Amino acid sequence: MKQPPGERRILIVGLGLIGGSLAAALRASGYGRRGSDAAGGFGPAKEIVACDPDADEIARGIEMGLIDRGDTRLEALVEDASLVVLAVPVLAMSGVMKALAACLDRAAPDVVVTDVGSTKAAIREAAVTAFGHMPTNLVLGHPIAGSEKSGVAAANPRLYANHKVILTPEADTDPVATARVRALWAATGAEVLEMDVARHDQVLARTSHLPHLLAFSLVDTLARQDERLEIFRYAAGGFRDFTRIAGSDPVMWRDIFVANRDAVLAALDDFEAGVARLRRAVERGDGDAMLATFDRASHARHYFESLLNQTSYQAEYQMQQHGKLRYRVSPGGGVTGRIRVPGDKSISHRAIMLGALAEGITEVKGFLEGEDSLATLQAFREMGVAIEGPHQGRVTVHGVGLHGLKAPAGPLYVGNAGTAMRLFAGLLAGQAFDTELTGDASLTRRPMGRVADPLRAMGAEIDTAEGGRPPLHIHGGRALRGISYDMPMASAQVKSCLLLAGLYAEGETRVREPAPTRDHTERMLAGFGYEVHRQGDTCWLSGGGRLTAAPIDVPSDISSATFFLVAAAITPGADLVLEHVGINPTRIGVINILQLMGADLRLENAHEVGGEPVADLHIRHAPLKGIDIPVAQVPLAIDEFPALFIAAANAEGTTRLRGAEELRVKESDRLQAMANGLATLGVEHVLLEDGIDIVGRLEGEGSEGASYGGGHIDSLGDHRIAMAFAIAALRAGEEIVIDDCANVATSFPGFIDLARRVGLTLEEQQEAS
Ligand code: S3P
Numbered sequence: 001m002k003q004p005p006g007e008r009r010i011l012i013v014g015l016g017l018i019g020g021s022l023a024a025a026l027r028a029s030g031y032g033r034r035g036s037d038a039a040g041g042f043g044p045a046k047e048i049v050a051c052d053p054d055a056d057e058i059a060r061g062i063e064m065g066l067i068d069r070g071d072t073r074l075e076a077l078v079e080d081a082s083l084v085v086l087a088v089p090v091l092a093m094s095g096v097m098k099a100l101a102a103c104l105d106r107a108a109p110d111v112v113v114t115d116v117g118s119t120k121a122a123i124r125e126a127a128v129t130a131f132g133h134m135p136t137n138l139v140l141g142h143p144i145a146g147s148e149k150s151g152v153a154a155a156n157p158r159l160y161a162n163h164k165v166i167l168t169p170e171a172d173t174d175p176v177a178t179a180r181v182r183a184l185w186a187a188t189g190a191e192v193l194e195m196d197v198a199r200h201d202q203v204l205a206r207t208s209h210l211p212h213l214l215a216f217s218l219v220d221t222l223a224r225q226d227e228r229l230e231i232f233r234y235a236a237g238g239f240r241d242f243t244r245i246a247g248s249d250p251v252m253w254r255d256i257f258v259a260n261r262d263a264v265l266a267a268l269d270d271f272e273a274g275v276a277r278l279r280r281a282v283e284r285g286d287g288d289a290m291l292a293t294f295d296r297a298s299h300a301r302h303y304f305e306s307l308l309n310q311t312s313y314q315a316e317y318q319m320q321q322h323g324k325l326r327y328r329v330s331p332g333g334g335v336t337g338r339i340r341v342p343g344d345k346s347i348s349h350r351a352i353m354l355g356a357l358a359e360g361i362t363e364v365k366g367f368l369e370g371e372d373s374l375a376t377l378q379a380f381r382e383m384g385v386a387i388e389g390p391h392q393g394r395v396t397v398h399g400v401g402l403h404g405l406k407a408p409a410g411p412l413y414v415g416n417a418g419t420a421m422r423l424f425a426g427l428l429a430g431q432a433f434d435t436e437l438t439g440d441a442s443l444t445r446r447p448m449g450r451v452a453d454p455l456r457a458m459g460a461e462i463d464t465a466e467g468g469r470p471p472l473h474i475h476g477g478r479a480l481r482g483i484s485y486d487m488p489m490a491s492a493q494v495k496s497c498l499l500l501a502g503l504y505a506e507g508e509t510r511v512r513e514p515a516p517t518r519d520h521t522e523r524m525l526a527g528f529g530y531e532v533h534r535q536g537d538t539c540w541l542s543g544g545g546r547l548t549a550a551p552i553d554v555p556s557d558i559s560s561a562t563f564f565l566v567a568a569a570i571t572p573g574a575d576l577v578l579e580h581v582g583i584n585p586t587r588i589g590v591i592n593i594l595q596l597m598g599a600d601l602r603l604e605n606a607h608e609v610g611g612e613p614v615a616d617l618h619i620r621h622a623p624l625k626g627i628d629i630p631v632a633q634v635p636l637a638i639d640e641f642p643a644l645f646i647a648a649a650n651a652e653g654t655t656r657l658r659g660a661e662e663l664r665v666k667e668s669d670r671l672q673a674m675a676n677g678l679a680t681l682g683v684e685h686v687l688l689e690d691g692i693d694i695v696g697r698l699e700g701e702g703s704e705g706a707s708y709g710g711g712h713i714d715s716l717g718d719h720r721i722a723m724a725f726a727i728a729a730l731r732a733g734e735e736i737v738i739d740d741c742a743n744v745a746t747s748f749p750g751f752i753d754l755a756r757r758v759g760l761t762l763e764e765q766q767e768a769s
Contacts, residue, residue: 008080013050014096015054021159051070060153116142117140218246329761331732333759358548365394371416384400399547432476442718444465451494458501482505491662499511512537558582562640586636599622600620601618626654626655653695673721674724713725
């Protein structure tokens with residue numbers, strides 16, 4: 001709930017759109033409305049008063065209920081003001097400050113002054129001239145919000161809601177004054193940040209002033225041409241979107257460009273260089289160069305949006321379109337047909353990473369266009385790698401070599417992707433520049449000490465948040481040296497992270513794994529001509545080599561195929577073929593476990609593509625029985641347990657899992673999340689610290705052949721929990737409703753369509769907020 005500020009009287013100087021909207025937002029927060037603000041109407045009234053050279057604007061402000069009174073003369077209003085907000089155009093600021101300096105002694109003794117100007121250095125200069133120094137009770141500020149409309153009539157109480165306000169306090173600014181200005185803006189629903197004056201002016205020159213200049217210029221150029229009426233008549237969406245801000249207040253913008261001249265010129269130089277590059281590409285008909293630029297820009301645009309909204313790529317898109325996603329899955333259904341699930345997530349991440357670090361062009365087929373691997377792709381674009389696509393699973397990576405990455409302009413945001421963050425940690429530790437890695441709320445809870453600690457032992461400098469959690473600050477320019485590392489847990493991510501750091505380290509980097517984990521990194525490094533050795537449980541490589549681009553054919557992801565393998569295994573009459581699935585021996589735990597449980601599962605058409613074995617998986621329904629899952633299979637099926645628990649719930653007898661404590665630190669605590677969901681369905685189970693016992697139902701027991709009931713499940717935003725309970729509905733007695741499913745897009749875009757195609761009945765809908 002927004003709190004109205006505690007000020008006794010707020011004086012707004014300049015009642016235009018910005019000042020008027022501030023008054024409107026303060027009113028909306030409850031400020032100055034008798035009976036609704038502090039003390040319920042007792043005590044001295046709180047007032048908003050406004051000064052403006054235009055008496056009509058004041059009259060309109062009073063009529064709209066935004067201000068209590070106003071005047072055209074400042075000295076008539078300054079009496080007892082506790083907070084003065086200067087909301088006049090930038091170049092008028094100097095005159096207004098002089099007038100204020102002459103009468104400020106009549107304001108309240110603890111008066112605080114602030115402004116809303118779009119440039120800060122020029123306004124600070126004006127203040128020093130007016131007051132003879134920079135007063136400690138003057139806190140300069142800038143709400144980053146506006147509209148092409150002007151005047152108090154356009155005042156909008158929501159103009160600042162969820163927008164940023166930048167304050168630029170000086171070293172000796174009174175902290176109480178800063179806190180009061182913060183409280184003012186917080187009351188409008190804005191997010192308040194602090195920055196120094198010079199940085200503010202540079203940032204705004206690029207993000208606001210430059211685009212306004214371009215919009216003014218483009219519209220003016222077109223408007224001068226003879227056939228302008230014709231042109232404007234046909235101007236469509238693109239023109240409208242690009243030039244909306246050319247309708248902004250000309251005086252205000254003239255002032256901004258006068259006041260922020262140097263920073264704007266620097267931004268314009270960079271822009272002109274970019275346009276010149278594109279011009280050359282157009283002139284030469286260089287489609288590749290155009291595509292690389294457009295592609296980078298298009299993805300950056302989506303990425304910025306998700307960054308600002310702190311949600312991952314497609315989850316963000318889904319939220320915009322539909323709010324939070326819910327699945328409703330009808331009980332029963334069949335499982336038949338021939339399908340191909342999307343590309344392998346682990347291999348897709350690595351294809352982009354090694355392709356970017358290789359010399360030459362890497363063509364990738366079958367790339368997973370899921371949110372996680374797209375985050376990796378975007379991060380490399382941020383580091384200057386030209387990447388075309390993805391277009392229907394095809395990606396072209398223009399490798400820059402092991403030392404060709406450039407410092408990204410800001411933090412690298414990898415959304416939900418633990419693999420991206422951990423593998424990046426290794427390869428970024430070897431770069432010459434600093435980086436920051438951030439992710440979504442789920443990733444921010446996951447442990448990163450498991451990679452940061454051994455990387456530090458190699459000489460890397462990495463800061464983590466408390467408890468070894470993200471964000472990770474990786475300091476560049478550190479000399480890495482190889483180590484011999486005994487992994488405390490069986491983790492392919494940790495192993496891969498260290499091997500990638502090892503590419504940059506002096507000497508040998510050796511990793512011993514307590515149990516075999518997926519070896520895609522080793523295979524792909526070898527495919528790119530980098531020597532990787534293995535003996536028993538240890539693999540190693542030496543730093544200082546090079547990677548040579550090679551084509552990559554990404555097989556379908558066995559982890560995604562698993563949901564349909566289990567769906568077929570538990571559904572009477574099922575007969576399903578999953579084509580071209582990766583069956584790397586370090587990934588086939590699910591095949592081994594299902595076969596041990598009695599599944600009728602056969603591998604057909606086995607062959608190898610680009611160093612990875614693939615096959616079609618043919619599965620028919622057969623009664624399952626509960627088993628003790630061999631501990632050695634656990635790392636080989638680590639992502640498959642949510643689905644396997646559903647198989648266990650449909651098997652005769654008890655299935656016991658041990659040695660799976662790693663499940664507690666995945667996208668959710670998967671042991672707990674699955675136990676909660678199984679409890680909702682009425683499946684008997686015992687949860688342990690490192691595993692679970694699940695008591696399956698005899699086939700045909702329960703109502704009409706159902707193995708359990710239905711109910712309302714929370715996926716906790718974990719893609720695999722959501723998909724596991726979706727297929728569980730095939731044997732449920734009633735509907736299963738699953739909340740928070742948007743993250744299915746991280747690994748399995750198109751899941752709903754494929755599920756429908758094989759015979760499930762499910763729909764997506766918006767969760768009521
Ligand atoms: C992955 C390794 C596994 C797995 C994850 C992908 C990889 O994680 O759970 O989905 O691509 O290396 P751990 O290494 O933490 O077991």
